[in-house]
Amino acid sequence: MGSVLFAAVFIALHFATGGLANPDAKRLYDDLLSNYNRLIRPVGNNSDRLTVKMGLRLSQLIDVEWNDYKLKWNPDDYGGVDTLHVPSEHIWLPDIVLYNNADGNYEVTIMTKAILHHTGKVVWKPPAIYKSFCEIDVEYFPFDEQTCFMKFGSWTYDGYMVDLRHLKQTADSDNIEVGIDLQDYYISVEWDIMRVPAVRNEKFYSCCEEPYLDIVFNLTLRRKTLFYTVNLIIPCVGISFLSVLVFYLPSDSGEKISLCISILLSLTVFFLLLAEIIPPTSLTVPLLGKYLLFTMMLVTLSVVVTIAVLNVNFRSPVTHRMAPWVQRLFIQILPKLLCIERPKKEEPEEDQPPEVLTDVYHLPPDVDKFVNYDSKRFSGDYGIPALPASHRFDLAAAGGISAHCFGEPPLPSSLPLPGADDDLFSPSGLNGDISPGCCPAAAAAAAAAAADLSPTFEKPYAREMEKTIEGSRFIAQHVKNKDKFESVEEDWKYVAMVLDRMFLWIFAIACVVGTALIILQAPSLYDQSQPIDILYSKIAKKKFELLKMGSENTL
Known part of the structure; x- marks a missing residue:
């Protein structure tokens, strides 16, 4: 308890001693703000124009500078004090707001202290988080670039009263190439900053004769595509090429339609995932959405074609008769063009006697009764x-x-x-x-x-032999009809296989060409410009230096 009391007394004496040690600053503060009216614009003449300079940092800071003639002093009169920190509520502040605000708070909510210089210069750097309206163009998502702007200007003062300028603006130009300070910017894992220009505008409105000034900061951001490439694009491309393999699956397997429906359901899941990622808009269809629609159309068409091929595969001479042009086109011409070689039927050798029916289907054993016959x-x-x-x-x-x-x-x-x-x-x-x-x-x-x-x-055996020969003739005709029936069925199956191979090539070419035409139309794929956040951010430079040192130490 005694140690706590001693520490409190020590701190109180320390602050008291520090306060008594700077009487010049106290006297300066009293002299400057004793008769200061923070509600009046700090100009000597009402017709004078007050110049306010502002800048923007991507570290939750906004820089505002102006000159207040009532806040000038001679440092020699106040013990060499040339700067003074005063609460911003005690001095005049320009009412600079974000016009396209989307949050509801147009002004800075955290009132930090302002820095007064003996020349009358006032520097105020309040931290602020701004949320602005930005039109998002998802036409080339996920290979998209977004350009957002932030429009700052005085809410009540016209251009004759407050001359709003950028901190880095020159007298002969209203455009600033790098309008945002990126020294304290932390590198984003989702976006690259490509350009941050600023432009000063002077506009006349129909309601007023005076001009109104504003500064527009444009931010051009390019999306980093690694995440979306790995998690969206590669799976979608793989699923689209699965629709091609449907035609390589044999028709007799019975799984062609099941595979098509499974691919269609997978694409539906990706559509739901895409709808959650991109902002809802009806102005355009995103690039990835176009590719998913293209793949769904291919899969749907593959279902229709597969049904037609299966119909051809299971045809028979009982239900369909093969037209001569079908036989010529799909059995003689197309297989050669599609590199399909049908095995040829084996022909008997010339030195062997031709086979006759009774060589395969022998007569009944009763023929052996002819024991008294000659063996010839x-x-x-x-x-x-x-x-x-x-x-x-x-x-x-x-x-x-x-x-x-x-x-x-x-x-x-x-x-x-x-x-x-x-x-x-x-x-x-x-x-x-x-x-x-x-x-x-x-x-x-x-x-x-x-x-x-x-x-x-x-x-006594002639009639029995007649019956035997008639039975052999019936069996031969039945086998002949069965072979002819199976031959026609095999021809239909072969036509279905030729159709499958033909559509396999057609869909493969369509997938490759469609993927290239859709994905490669994004302009950012051909933009070789480097992001500027790496060039101007001190934090990024330190990070890369540390990574480089670590890799060198590892080697």
């Missing part, structure tokens, strides 16, 4: 056993003709073989082994023998 087969190997030896005839004995003119005895004409000519089994045909011009006598003898064999051959 008829020429052509139709799978029908030869006649028994008792039914053979000696053509040489009958007609005196050598046996080498003849082949095997023919079948009766009542038992035609599948795939053979009818006259092949006629008595005059003799199975193709006897030429009519070669041995006429042999032909006559063979015909007589065939007529004699017919009733004997039908007893």
Whole structure:
């Protein structure tokens, strides 16, 4: 308790001693403000023009300077005191406000002290946070540049009373290239400051004859795009190219429509995210919104095309007949242009005998009953056993003709073989082994023998063989029809595959060209100018120096 009391007494004595040690400043303050009226404009003559200079810093500070003739003194008369800090409420202040204010407080709310110089110069640097109206142009979002302005001017004094000028303004120009002080500016992680010009305007309004002065500070900001590129643009581009892969998915997989709908839902989620990021405006569609709309149109069109391709893929000869131009265009011409090679059907080798039906579909086992038949087969190997030896005839004995003119005895004409000519089994045909011009006598003898064999051959297995051959013929026709049916189905599937490949190339080209045309139309992508906040900010320079020193120490 005693130590606390001692500290309080020490502080009180310290302040008392400090106050008594500066009597000149107290006397100066009393002399300057004893008869000072803060409500009157500080000019010697009412017709005189008071010059007020102002500047702006992007560190929540506004600089205002003017000369007050009533606040001049001789430093020698006051112990060498050349500056004095006084409360700003005790002196005259210019009523400079932000015209395009969006907050409601047009004036500075925190009244800091003003600095008085012996020459009459008054410097006032109040901290202020201004919120102004700014028209946001989101046409090229997220590769956009925004230009906002802040218009400052006197609220009650016209141009004849208060001459408002910029701190860095010259006498021959009203334009200032760098109108905002950026020395104490902290680098933003979202925006780059490109230009900060200022211009002094003198306007005449219809209501008044006097001019009114204002200073407009323009801020040109460029958005940093890394965040939006990683989180919005790259996913959108990836999703748009997924719509191309829909046509690479086989039609028989059954997942083409599901993939299209999933991509469409993903784009809808990105649309909702974009609506939360950008300010709501109906003046223009943002660049990213255009790209999302373009991608949604592609995906929607891919759904329609996929449905059409699936319809072609599942066609059959029962429901559709393939037109000749379709077969020529999609089976012969387009596959060559799209680099699609259809496997060719394997053809039998020339040295192998042609396959016949009974080589694949053998006759029933009942044929083995013909045990008394000779093991020889008829020429052509139709799978029908030869006649028994008792039914053979000696053509040489009958007609005196050598046996080498003849082949095997023919079948009766009542038992035609599948795939053979009818006259092949006629008595005059003799199975193709006897030429009519070669041995006429042999032909006559063979015909007589065939007529004699017919009733004997039908007893007892001829009818059973007829049924067997008819069944084989039915099976052959069924297999032939089935192969033809499957061949037409495969042609439709191949047409669907050609359509898929064609639309894959079309949509791939559309995605690449559309992405380039939409994204690359942003002007900021071609602007190589460097931001000025890095050049003028002392804080940024110190930061880069520290980073450079750290990298050098690491190496």
